[in-house]
Amino acid sequence: MRLFFDPNINASLQTFILSEEESKHIIRVLRMKTNDKLVVLNGKGASFTCEIKEYHSKKCELRILKVDQDLPLDYSIHIAIGPTKQMDRMEWFIEKATELGITEISLIACKNQERTKLKIDRLLKKAVSAMKQSQRTFLPKINDIVDLKSFVKSNPNGLIAHCRDEDKHTFHQDFSKTNCPILIGPEGDFTKEEIELALNNGYKAITLGENRLRTETAGLYACMFAKTLIE
């Protein structure tokens, strides 16, 4: 059955009015009719099987027939990454990481990076579409950009992947499947001071291998590596 997304649908309701965007898609693009069935995800593990009660291209009303709630995830994969200059590289990182089950993405502002602003909405759309495509029921949390200092203070004790020539552990030596944010350097890498700041907040330095990876490749590799250790 076709999947839709609305974070406001909840199990206490019998009927629900879909957002304008999804309503338009259902009526104008898919040309669905009254009594057609569909599934709405809330991004928090619940799938609502519904049928169209009243079709309207701006506020399509659904009758909720059944609710399935998945168990909460028993792991977290939280990647904090400096946005790349080219937005499409960030977008594909979000798409692929969502397909693979990332749970949280934080955007950070570092010294050696050109982009310090970006539109969270576009990234969120990519995540929603990847969630549907991969038939997941949990949508990753995407946090708007904050500076590295604030990030490591409120999210201590993680891993920091950088390219500087220093003592580093391998990923699987130190990764833990809960509460272990992973910092991925921006296109100009972290500065020495930024690395020290992280280490002073309980971070461990790790290597992702000998070769120089692009920022978004490093982010996805860390996500995939975490996934292989969780499963």
Add this chain to the structure above:
Amino acid sequence: MRLFFDPNINASLQTFILSEEESKHIIRVLRMKTNDKLVVLNGKGASFTCEIKEYHSKKCELRILKVDQDLPLDYSIHIAIGPTKQMDRMEWFIEKATELGITEISLIACKNQERTKLKIDRLLKKAVSAMKQSQRTFLPKINDIVDLKSFVKSNPNGLIAHCRDEDKHTFHQDFSKTNCPILIGPEGDFTKEEIELALNNGYKAITLGENRLRTETAGLYACMFAKTLIE
């Protein structure tokens, strides 16, 4: 130093004339001059430190100063994949897989797939650029499209990742770091007959996790998984 690529440079030469494409880039874009130094990779593990002997925008002549030859790789990661409908998805697969050290990519024609032709040249260019970017010295081999039957007959005893509900092993149970081609299904997945064909040629069926991954995500995930097992 700046990296360039030419598969024809070799260690028996004292001078070398670069290809028209690289010559043009060196002279017209980078505006390099006589005696400027650069490195030419041959994609087979050798790095040639050179200086410009005579600059010419179509046939730049180099004097070879030094040759470094890396040891042959002690592993292979060979992914055989059905090309996606959208070419850019294949291109990023090639880019990321090259950054991560894939050694061979084979394109296969399967029953449930829309695209059966593609331009190898564009993919090769992506690979060359990713090789330079990640400072690797080996270029992956990219094989033009063949049908699945020919592929499994000439490359037996690998792994086949598919989405059908059958008995499957996990990746790390069966991956071997040499001579273990990994078949990734096309966008419409393999047919039952295609899976049987592979199994009859010594392939083992594997799963890449419970969720449905896009073809190019599955290919990259397999490549990254292999990399974590090799290192």
